[in-house]
Amino acid sequence: MAPTSPRIGLIGYGYIGRYIYEQIVTRPELGLQIGFVHNRSAEAVAELPTDIVLEDVGDFAGCGVDLIVELAHPDVTRLHGESFLQETDYMPLSLTAFADAELDDRLRNTAAKSGTRIFVPHGAVIGLDALEEGRETWEEVTIRMDKPVRSLDLSNDPDHDAGDITTRTTLFEGPAREICPRYPRNVNSHAAVALAGIGFDRTHCVLVADPDLEASIIELTAKGGGVEVQIRRENPMQGVSGVMTLMSSLASIGRAKAVQPGLRVC
Numbered sequence: 001m002a003p004t005s006p007r008i009g010l011i012g013y014g015y016i017g018r019y020i021y022e023q024i025v026t027r028p029e030l031g032l033q034i035g036f037v038h039n040r041s042a043e044a045v046a047e048l049p050t051d052i053v054l055e056d057v058g059d060f061a062g063c064g065v066d067l068i069v070e071l072a073h074p075d076v077t078r079l080h081g082e083s084f085l086q087e088t089d090y091m092p093l094s095l096t097a098f099a100d101a102e103l104d105d106r107l108r109n110t111a112a113k114s115g116t117r118i119f120v121p122h123g124a125v126i127g128l129d130a131l132e133e134g135r136e137t138w139e140e141v142t143i144r145m146d147k148p149v150r151s152l153d154l155s156n157d158p159d160h161d162a163g164d165i166t167t168r169t170t171l172f173e174g175p176a177r178e179i180c181p182r183y184p185r186n187v188n189s190h191a192a193v194a195l196a197g198i199g200f201d202r203t204h205c206v207l208v209a210d211p212d213l214e215a216s217i218i219e220l221t222a223k224g225g226g227v228e229v230q231i232r233r234e235n236p237m238q239g240v241s242g243v244m245t246l247m248s249s250l251a252s253i254g255r256a257k258a259v260q261p262g263l264r265v266c
């Protein structure tokens with residue numbers, strides 16, 4: 001007998017949220033079902049069947065979902081992450097929230113006490129499995145990201161204004177702990193690398209704005225104990241998110257939860 005498909009709650013119905021919703025409802029072979037969709041502005045979800053729209057996120061527990069996926073803003077994790085984890089598993093895409101060490105601790109402690117799990121989706125970065133596996137080995141981990149200026153939100157950067165950037169410019173170089181609050185919508189990849197590898201204080205980050213680029217380019221290097229990993233990924237941009245992020249987010253949800261039979265890459 002086929003197992004029941006896990007119920008997925010989606011927070012955020014924008015570029016990524018819409019894609020995930022459409023894929024889950026139109027492709028039963030994925031082995032997932034929608035438990036609810038919540039978006040801050042109600043107009044965005046007006047087109048959806050009313051029975052799946054969750055107006056007040058505080059009512060999430062009544063929906064009986066097996067996983068909540070945040071595809072909205074780091075504030076969601078700050079405000080609701082602990083409540084979610086008291087009830088169910090949680091996959092935040094806006095991973096920059098974890099650069100707040102106190103929040104990170106509270107979330108991990110809540111998950112440990114409640115027997116729930118926090119899933120870190122790899123998003124635009126590949127090789128996080130290897131990074132995690134070698135965590136004890138790495139002496140240094142560096143993530144460098146080059147992005148088109150139009151894909152960057154510089155509203156928390158006191159030193160740069162997007163309108164003034166006409167040539168390739170290094171916006172930031174330093175630890176993941178510091179880059180995340182400065183570019184919270186743009187450096188989720190850096191946060192994912194920090195979480196998978198050697199943490200926010202030891203992960204070295206570089207962010208470059210390039211007016212001539214159309215894609216986001218990520219270069220990841222990890223070195224230690226004679227081992228060296230180098231990964232480069234180029235990803236065309238749509239708003240603040242890369243195109244491959246759609247496929248990768250869906251695949252991460254599937255890896256975390258789907259129950260369909262057949263070959264599975266793990």
Ligand SMILES: NC(=O)c1ccc[n+]([C@@H]2O[C@H](COP(=O)([O-])OP(=O)(O)OC[C@H]3O[C@@H](n4cnc5c(N)ncnc54)[C@H](O)[C@@H]3O)[C@@H](O)[C@H]2O)c1
Binds near residue numbers: 016075076242
């Ligand atoms: N982990 C990764 O690799 C990765 C990659 C790309 C994007 N992201 C992050 O995922 C999130 C979604 O990306 P997107 O491209 O779909 O963005 P988007 O702007 O297209 O969509 C976000 C949606 O969430 C809604 N929203 C915003 N704040 C909310 C809140 N507090 N509560 C409920 N709804 C809220 C907005 O109204 C919008 O509909 C962003 O925070 C982005 O930084 C992560």
